Amino acid sequence: MPDTPRHHLSRIAGAALLALPLLAAAGPPATAEDAAQDAVATCLSCAGGGADGAALAAACFSCHGPEGRGSGTIPALAGEDEGELAQALTAYAAGEREGTIMPRLAPSYSSEEIAALAAWFAGVTP
Amino acid sequence: MMMQRRTFIGALAALPLAAPALAQGAALRVTVVGAGYGGAAFARELHRLLPEAAVTVIERESAFHSCPFSNGVLGGLWGEERITFALDGLTRAGIALRPGEVTALDPATRSVTLASGEVVEGDFVLLSPGISLDFAAIEGYSEAAAEVMPHAWQAGAQTALLRDRLRAMEDGGTVVVAIPRPPFRCPPGPYERISLIAHYLATEKPASRILVLDAQDGFSKQGLFEESWAALYPGMIERIPGSESGEVVAVDPATMRVSTAFDDVSADVANIIPPQRASALAREAGLDDGLGWCPVEPLSFESTVAPGVFVIGDAAIAGEMPKSGFSAAQQGTACAAALAARIGGADYAPRKLINTCYSLAAPDWGFSVADVYAQTAGGITAIRPGGGTTRLGADARTHAAEAEYARSWFDSLTSELWG
Numbered sequence: 001m002p003d004t005p006r007h008h009l010s011r012i013a014g015a016a017l018l019a020l021p022l023l024a025a026a027g028p029p030a031t032a033e034d035a036a037q038d039a040v041a042t043c044l045s046c047a048g049g050g051a052d053g054a055a056l057a058a059a060c061f062s063c064h065g066p067e068g069r070g071s072g073t074i075p076a077l078a079g080e081d082e083g084e085l086a087q088a089l090t091a092y093a094a095g096e097r098e099g100t101i102m103p104r105l106a107p108s109y110s111s112e113e114i115a116a117l118a119a120w121f122a123g124v125t126p
Numbered sequence: 127m128m129m130q131r132r133t134f135i136g137a138l139a140a141l142p143l144a145a146p147a148l149a150q151g152a153a154l155r156v157t158v159v160g161a162g163y164g165g166a167a168f169a170r171e172l173h174r175l176l177p178e179a180a181v182t183v184i185e186r187e188s189a190f191h192s193c194p195f196s197n198g199v200l201g202g203l204w205g206e207e208r209i210t211f212a213l214d215g216l217t218r219a220g221i222a223l224r225p226g227e228v229t230a231l232d233p234a235t236r237s238v239t240l241a242s243g244e245v246v247e248g249d250f251v252l253l254s255p256g257i258s259l260d261f262a263a264i265e266g267y268s269e270a271a272a273e274v275m276p277h278a279w280q281a282g283a284q285t286a287l288l289r290d291r292l293r294a295m296e297d298g299g300t301v302v303v304a305i306p307r308p309p310f311r312c313p314p315g316p317y318e319r320i321s322l323i324a325h326y327l328a329t330e331k332p333a334s335r336i337l338v339l340d341a342q343d344g345f346s347k348q349g350l351f352e353e354s355w356a357a358l359y360p361g362m363i364e365r366i367p368g369s370e371s372g373e374v375v376a377v378d379p380a381t382m383r384v385s386t387a388f389d390d391v392s393a394d395v396a397n398i399i400p401p402q403r404a405s406a407l408a409r410e411a412g413l414d415d416g417l418g419w420c421p422v423e424p425l426s427f428e429s430t431v432a433p434g435v436f437v438i439g440d441a442a443i444a445g446e447m448p449k450s451g452f453s454a455a456q457q458g459t460a461c462a463a464a465l466a467a468r469i470g471g472a473d474y475a476p477r478k479l480i481n482t483c484y485s486l487a488a489p490d491w492g493f494s495v496a497d498v499y500a501q502t503a504g505g506i507t508a509i510r511p512g513g514g515t516t517r518l519g520a521d522a523r524t525h526a527a528e529a530e531y532a533r534s535w536f537d538s539l540t541s542e543l544w545g
Contacts, residue, residue, distance in 0.1 A: 052475050055463065055475060055477050056477070056478060058171075058459050058460075058463075058477070059456060059459075059477065059478060059479055059480045059498075060480070061459075061542065062452055062455055062456065062480065062482070062535070062538070062539050062542075063482060063531075063534075063535045063538060063539070064538075065538050065542065066542050070534075070538055071538070072533070072534030072535075072537055072538050073530045073531060073533070073534040074531055074534045074535060074538065100494070100516070100524060100527050100528050100531060101482055101494060101496045101531065104496040104497075104512065104513055104514055105480065105482075105496050105497075105498055105512070105513070106512075107511060107512035107513075108478065108497075108498035108509035108512040108513065109478070109498070113478075
């Protein structure tokens with residue numbers, strides 16, 4: 001299994017912090033220490049109503065592979081440029097980009113959710 | 127009133143179970159029934175979120191046989207190995223696998239009984255048990271009759287049986303496909319099956335025909351299927367819809383007769399897909415609340431009648447999400463996150479879930495329905511506008527791309543779940 005933000009968190013945090021990874025960071029942390037710091041920051045940002053990049057991204061794994069590290073014809077998203085990901089999703093949502101599946105899925109996400117998705121996938125090590 | 131009271135009790139009752147176990151340092155025990163799309167996704171995600179929890183998956187089959195892509199076996203696109211997945215990948219991921227058939231569930235104690243008589247205790251139970259086939263709904267049909275007239279709606283030996291009967295049929299024969307009233311597993315599945323059987327016949331036995339006896343009037347992706355049939359298999363497929371007495375009411379495996387209220391037909395190969403309900407295990411435990419399928423809380427997939435018991439996949443009434451392997455896997459991931467949040471004493475943030483369901487009309491002709499669903503306290507509903515099917519009249523390049531994406535999706539998800 002690949003290391004994930006949730007992995008790091010649940011290993012280091014113990015039972016008291018188990019729920020924190022669910023509240024999720026906008027971008028995945030690079031190290032366990034970053035993860036712990038992100039976890040605290042995440043709770044604060046969630047209270048402000050920020051979109052949950054990790055929870056949103058989980059729904060994408062079925063086609064784009066675990067953590068977006070797809071290996072087939074469907075493009076991998078892990079480690080792609082954040083700005084390009086956001087731009088592509090925004091264009092799909094606006095009906096301005098050709099595609100098969102994504103022009104149908106993207107309109108169901110807000111611009112805030114698109115930004116959170118782009119940031120999350122961009123932060124995954126491919 | 128009754129439902130609200132149950133729901134309220136359910137929310138309260140499950141919490142005290144978890145807290146003492148964690149406080150004492152004992153591992154929380156979560157029993158998962160079924161290692162299919164839902165069960166495997168749930169077990170992996172819960173293990174990732176709560177490595178300390180003891181997750182035990184109970185599965186009666188020694189390998190998982192996928193219904194998605196099983197129509198490709200019938201069409202000769204690939205062999206059974208493409209849809210057969212060993213379960214040791216779950217073990218390698220750190221999840222305990224217990225072979226056996228669960229024969230009973232006690233919702234009050236969350237313990238399950240295996241056919242061996244063994245009892246497995248758990249703090250929580252996740253059921254992803256799939257469907258039961260209602261053989262008795264069709265006069266003359268039975269598990270024994272299905273050895274002659276396969277349903278192939280639970281993949282594995284039945285898939286191979288139907289494939290072998292198609293291969294043994296002489297050119298010029300009639301294949302009868304019977305489709306039940308909804309709801310059933312995989313709404314577009316019967317029509318993909320018709321398409322890929324037609325592909326096989328057009329290639330190997332072009333004088334043959336397919337007679338579809340359908341209890342439904344309209345069906346999933348109807349325009350897309352009919353467009354592909356006209357282009358790829360002209361004159362080969364005849365369909366009698368429900369409004370013209372298409373529903374099959376009786377069969378006779380001895381004479382290969384298939385009967386509607388209006389007509390008797392003689393089949394060379396008969397594929398009889400009977401009406402369906404949630405698995406007998408779930409219904410016998412009362413989880414269907416008399417509905418045939420199991421009502422669940424939309425945010426947690428917890429049974430509305432049994433606190434601490436969760437139901438996902440085909441057996442559940444998951445709002446507007448269709449009964450598909452893709453849906454089951456998405457529900458498994460979300461359900462694990464909701465349970466982990468509850469155990470950790472945190473709020474669960476409702477998710478957006480996806481279902482993308484590909485169908486193949488031919489090896490290089492694919493199309494799809496793709497929707498995003500919002501989880502809310504009131505239900506799981508498709509987000510509109512947005513979503514929908516491949517457009518009618520799409521060009522060959524689009525259909526070829528969707529067929530390629532279908533293969534990519536299948537390989538990606540199955541290797542994630544069982545690899």
